Amino acid sequence: MSEESENIQFQLTDELVEQVELFIEQKNDKELKTLLDEFHYADIAEILDELNLEEAVYVIKLLDSETTSDILMEMDEDNREKVLKNLSAKEIAEEVEELDTDDAADIIAELSEARQQAVIDQIEDEEHKAEITELLAYDEDTAGGLMAKELVKVYETWTVAGCMRRIRGQAKEVTRVHSIYVVNKEEKLIGRLSLKDLIVAKSEQKISDLVKVNVDYVKVNDDAEDVAKVMAKYDLEAIPVVDENQILLGRITIDDIVDVLKEEADKDYQMAAGITGDVEADDTILELTRARLPWLFLGLLGGIGAFIIMEGFQEAFSKYAVLFFFTPLIAAMAGNVGVQSSAIIVQGLANDDVKGSVNGRLIKEMLLAALNGVILAIFLFLFVWLYKGEIDKALAISVSLVAVIIIAGLIGTFVPLFLDKRGVDPAIATGPFITTSNDILGILLYFWIAKMILGI
Amino acid sequence: MSEESENIQFQLTDELVEQVELFIEQKNDKELKTLLDEFHYADIAEILDELNLEEAVYVIKLLDSETTSDILMEMDEDNREKVLKNLSAKEIAEEVEELDTDDAADIIAELSEARQQAVIDQIEDEEHKAEITELLAYDEDTAGGLMAKELVKVYETWTVAGCMRRIRGQAKEVTRVHSIYVVNKEEKLIGRLSLKDLIVAKSEQKISDLVKVNVDYVKVNDDAEDVAKVMAKYDLEAIPVVDENQILLGRITIDDIVDVLKEEADKDYQMAAGITGDVEADDTILELTRARLPWLFLGLLGGIGAFIIMEGFQEAFSKYAVLFFFTPLIAAMAGNVGVQSSAIIVQGLANDDVKGSVNGRLIKEMLLAALNGVILAIFLFLFVWLYKGEIDKALAISVSLVAVIIIAGLIGTFVPLFLDKRGVDPAIATGPFITTSNDILGILLYFWIAKMILGI
Numbered sequence: 001m002s003e004e005s006e007n008i009q010f011q012l013t014d015e016l017v018e019q020v021e022l023f024i025e026q027k028n029d030k031e032l033k034t035l036l037d038e039f040h041y042a043d044i045a046e047i048l049d050e051l052n053l054e055e056a057v058y059v060i061k062l063l064d065s066e067t068t069s070d071i072l073m074e075m076d077e078d079n080r081e082k083v084l085k086n087l088s089a090k091e092i093a094e095e096v097e098e099l100d101t102d103d104a105a106d107i108i109a110e111l112s113e114a115r116q117q118a119v120i121d122q123i124e125d126e127e128h129k130a131e132i133t134e135l136l137a138y139d140e141d142t143a144g145g146l147m148a149k150e151l152v153k154v155y156e157t158w159t160v161a162g163c164m165r166r167i168r169g170q171a172k173e174v175t176r177v178h179s180i181y182v183v184n185k186e187e188k189l190i191g192r193l194s195l196k197d198l199i200v201a202k203s204e205q206k207i208s209d210l211v212k213v214n215v216d217y218v219k220v221n222d223d224a225e226d227v228a229k230v231m232a233k234y235d236l237e238a239i240p241v242v243d244e245n246q247i248l249l250g251r252i253t254i255d256d257i258v259d260v261l262k263e264e265a266d267k268d269y270q271m272a273a274g275i276t277g278d279v280e281a282d283d284t285i286l287e288l289t290r291a292r293l294p295w296l297f298l299g300l301l302g303g304i305g306a307f308i309i310m311e312g313f314q315e316a317f318s319k320y321a322v323l324f325f326f327t328p329l330i331a332a333m334a335g336n337v338g339v340q341s342s343a344i345i346v347q348g349l350a351n352d353d354v355k356g357s358v359n360g361r362l363i364k365e366m367l368l369a370a371l372n373g374v375i376l377a378i379f380l381f382l383f384v385w386l387y388k389g390e391i392d393k394a395l396a397i398s399v400s401l402v403a404v405i406i407i408a409g410l411i412g413t414f415v416p417l418f419l420d421k422r423g424v425d426p427a428i429a430t431g432p433f434i435t436t437s438n439d440i441l442g443i444l445l446y447f448w449i450a451k452m453i454l455g456i
Numbered sequence: 457m458s459e460e461s462e463n464i465q466f467q468l469t470d471e472l473v474e475q476v477e478l479f480i481e482q483k484n485d486k487e488l489k490t491l492l493d494e495f496h497y498a499d500i501a502e503i504l505d506e507l508n509l510e511e512a513v514y515v516i517k518l519l520d521s522e523t524t525s526d527i528l529m530e531m532d533e534d535n536r537e538k539v540l541k542n543l544s545a546k547e548i549a550e551e552v553e554e555l556d557t558d559d560a561a562d563i564i565a566e567l568s569e570a571r572q573q574a575v576i577d578q579i580e581d582e583e584h585k586a587e588i589t590e591l592l593a594y595d596e597d598t599a600g601g602l603m604a605k606e607l608v609k610v611y612e613t614w615t616v617a618g619c620m621r622r623i624r625g626q627a628k629e630v631t632r633v634h635s636i637y638v639v640n641k642e643e644k645l646i647g648r649l650s651l652k653d654l655i656v657a658k659s660e661q662k663i664s665d666l667v668k669v670n671v672d673y674v675k676v677n678d679d680a681e682d683v684a685k686v687m688a689k690y691d692l693e694a695i696p697v698v699d700e701n702q703i704l705l706g707r708i709t710i711d712d713i714v715d716v717l718k719e720e721a722d723k724d725y726q727m728a729a730g731i732t733g734d735v736e737a738d739d740t741i742l743e744l745t746r747a748r749l750p751w752l753f754l755g756l757l758g759g760i761g762a763f764i765i766m767e768g769f770q771e772a773f774s775k776y777a778v779l780f781f782f783t784p785l786i787a788a789m790a791g792n793v794g795v796q797s798s799a800i801i802v803q804g805l806a807n808d809d810v811k812g813s814v815n816g817r818l819i820k821e822m823l824l825a826a827l828n829g830v831i832l833a834i835f836l837f838l839f840v841w842l843y844k845g846e847i848d849k850a851l852a853i854s855v856s857l858v859a860v861i862i863i864a865g866l867i868g869t870f871v872p873l874f875l876d877k878r879g880v881d882p883a884i885a886t887g888p889f890i891t892t893s894n895d896i897l898g899i900l901l902y903f904w905i906a907k908m909i910l911g912i
Contacts, residue, residue: 040690042689042690042691074689164655167655168655168656195651195652195655196651199620199623199624199651199655200624232718233498233530234496234498235498235711237693237710237711254693254710254711254714255691255693255710257714258688258710258713258714258717261714261717261718261721262688262717262721265717265718265721265722265725266721266803266807268725269721269724269725269728269799269803270799270803272725272728272729272799273728273795273796273798273799273800273886274792274795274796274799275796275799275800279800280800280803280804280807280809281800281801281803281804281809281810281817282804282809282810285820285823285824285827288800288824289824289827289828292793292796292824292828293828293831293832295792296789296792296793296796296828296832296861297832297835299785299788300785300789300832300835300836302785302788303782303784303785303788303789304785304839306781306784306785306788307781307782307784307785310780310781310784311778311781314777314781321770321777322767324766324780324781325762325763325766325767325770325780326759326763327783327784328759328762328763328766328783328784328787328895328899329755329756329758329759329760329762329763330759331784331787331788332755332758332759332762332787332791332891332892332895333752333755333756333759335788335791335891336730336751336752336755336888336891337748337752339729339730339887340729340731340748340751340752342729343725343726343728343729343731344726344729344731344736344737344744345737347722347725347726347736347737348736348737348738351722351736353736353737353738354737354738361737364741367741368741368744368745368748371741371745372745372749372752376749376752376753376756379753379756380756380760383760405752430729431795432792435788435791435792436788439784439788443784
């Protein structure tokens with residue numbers, strides 16, 4: 001194994017960043033190039049993300065565009081945006097020429113509208129220019145927004161030998177050949193072949209004899225998330241994209257899907273934690289505040305609601321002050337149960353695991369919540385009874401707890417199912433939304449039931 | 457496009473399931489086979505997951521093992537386990553013969569130890585048997601546990617023409633040829649080639665002239681999550697696995713990595729929602745209780761802690777009963793801020809986005825929490841002041857709120873960073889754990905600060 005082999009354990013160290021900064025300061029281009037040449041472009045992107053803007057632009061201008069185009073694709077989006085602002089339309093066009101059409105379109109889409117056209121005008125390869133312009137027209141959340149124009153296409157009438165000759169030319173343009181797509185003379189998708197099939201076949205065989213017609217494909221306007229689900233479910237590494245007339249337009253590869261799945265998971269996770277928008281730990285305080293404050297404000301309103309409820313019960317419970325001390329417990333349990341049950345449903349919906357009727361789900365959650373609630377209530381009953389010696393209060397608190405847990409579980413189950421049926425992303429129902437509404441409702445229910453049991 | 461083409465919009469309908477059940481009841485094997493032949497194995501697996509055990513076993517025994525082996529791999533794990541219990545060792549061995557070594561080893565690993573050996577003994581292909589036995593020895597959470605033995609391997613001394621001839625044989629065994637791995641005569645990994653390189657090359661060229669030596673690889677004992685991160689970062693579709701002497705042992709493909717990433721995201725999401733263990737919406741009430749009850753119990757203990765704290769402050773605050781009504785608000789805010797800040801850190805750690813010092817993180821979170829806290833506190837101050845007309849109480853509550861939010865943010869930031877440094881999965885710090893500890897601490901801090909400000 002060569003010593004140069006990229007090591008799986010690439011570690012971004014302060015020393016490395018300082019070394020790069022020193023070379024930039026000294027304008028020691030030769031040493032800097034030698035140093036960076038050792039690293040994979042994804043690692044160089046990590047280094048650049050640590051540099052200041054001026055330094056990052058210096059490195060981008062220093063290295064050749066074959067490498068820097070890949071580096072730019074791997075950089076943090078915010079940093080890339082800043083670097084691109086410091087490059088001329090001509091320089092960006094040079095980067096874009098090196099990229100596959102899907103990545104090229106993504107980069108251009110990040111620019112302001114005025115600059116988009118300026119960059120496109122500077123692209124020299126007319127075919128590349130036309131393809132990128134086509135891709136820019138698709139919504140980024142659709143199959144069209146994910147696909148690349150680079151693919152290997154053969155006609156059903158060709159022979160294996162002719163095919164091998166012809167695809168030698170096409171394949172040079174395509175980074176990874178997953179499948180060879182077979183079309184008829186109207187450019188309609190007929191089926192596919194693998195390179196392996198072609199190699200294993202005899203050279204005089206006709207493509208139409210080898211083609212696998214049972215091919216998965218997606219329509220250009222299909223939702224990106226649905227494409228990701230299909231590719232993950234059927235273990236596809238690439239999928240062809242066709243228009244409404246079955247004309248082959250492009251292909252989507254699994255690495256783009258990995259990104260879609262990851263973004264989706266990150267978004268749901270953040271939503272459950274009460275964070276909106278696509279923020280990262282390294283974003284500015286202002287960006288993070290914008291993502292976090294609205295949910296905290298919702299929590300504040302919930303807290304004020306709880307305050308008003310408790311004040312409303314103040315007189316009725318003047319002799320039972322101890323009951324007020326259990327409101328944080330009731331609120332916490334209502335919130336926790338609600339988050340648990342909504343998370344299970346949201347995840348099940350995302351994985352297409354939630355089958356059967358809404359009623360069935362609700363009955364199941366009711367039984368589950370009742371079981372959990374009774375176990376917890378017995379424990380709470382014993383604690384209050386033994387600690388305070390007041391069996392009536394212990395009973396009132398425990399019975400309320402069971403009721404609160406059941407209702408919280410039902411709300412946590414129903415709300416995401418309801419939102420999903422209405423076409424709203426159910427993930428919004430997790431986290432602070434469900435916690436806050438369950439807090440208030442739980443506290444209200446608690447005092448109401450306690451009041452009944454204690455006969456106030 | 458053939459009418460048989462698998463449709464992206466496969467929908468599991470009740471009618472379809474009932475149709476399958478009817479054919480089974482009628483023992484109408486011919487119609488059942490014709491019906492199921494239309495579907496992809498992943499879709500048949502979805503249908504089988506809806507049938508009862510007897511029906512599912514009936515279908516598995518009916519279809520040929522080439523299809524059923526793939527169906528079994530796609531089925532829900534619990535259902536697969538039950539079906540396998542109803543198959544003989546011989547029948548399982550027949551399924552296993554059809555699978556790639558990695559899937560075969562996964563299936564066998566799910567059986568009881570006694571049955572594992574019985575099934576292995578029934579495998580007829582001696583090479584397959586030896587390879588599966590080798591794979592079973594690796595920990596499932598390592599590169600060895602993910603890899604398959606199927607790969608295309610050539611020696612550096614071969615020519616392109618010789619290579620093409622030889623790999624025709626090997627390629628038949630391998631479902632997808634991502635890369636051709638080049639080894640030296642000691643079987644040590646030298647580099648790789650793509651099929652495309654081979655097709656584009658001249659037939660008399662030597663492999664050693666074409667080989668790309670700068671190849672990524674992983675060691676057989678590397679952690680599965682690390683392998684997933686590397687493959688996602690470098691956009692790899694397959695990666696070779698070597699032992700400590702650089703001997704080529706197997707390869708891992710991107711579809712396995714998609715599963716690892718998905719499981720990891722699901723686990724973190726559930727952990728944040730207070731659910732442990734790998735449960736799904738369709739699991740039994742008992743399984744779901746086991747996953748949910750421990751966290752609820754933690755919440756209950758937290759609530760009892762809050763009760764004890766409030767009781768302790770009862771006398772001091774006898775004239776300020778209104779302050780007790782704000783404890784749910786304080787607890788909710790402490791919990792929400794804690795969950796937000798811990799989620800950002802946990803996600804950042806998972807994505808390797810968290811760089812820089814712990815102190816830097818804490819200072820940033822402190823500033824962020826202070827900003828959010830002051831905005832929220834001003835609102836709360838105005839509410840209490842205008843609603844109750846008592847400026848001293850309004851001040852006490854608002855100042856406490858800022859302090860509670862800052863402390864909650866710091867705890868939410870520190871705990872996952874601390875756990876990560878100690879080698880513990882930081883995801884455990886999200887959800888009920890951080891909510892409960894922040895609840896108690898928040899309430900304690902609130903009364904303590906309020907007491908100071910009001911001079912009690």
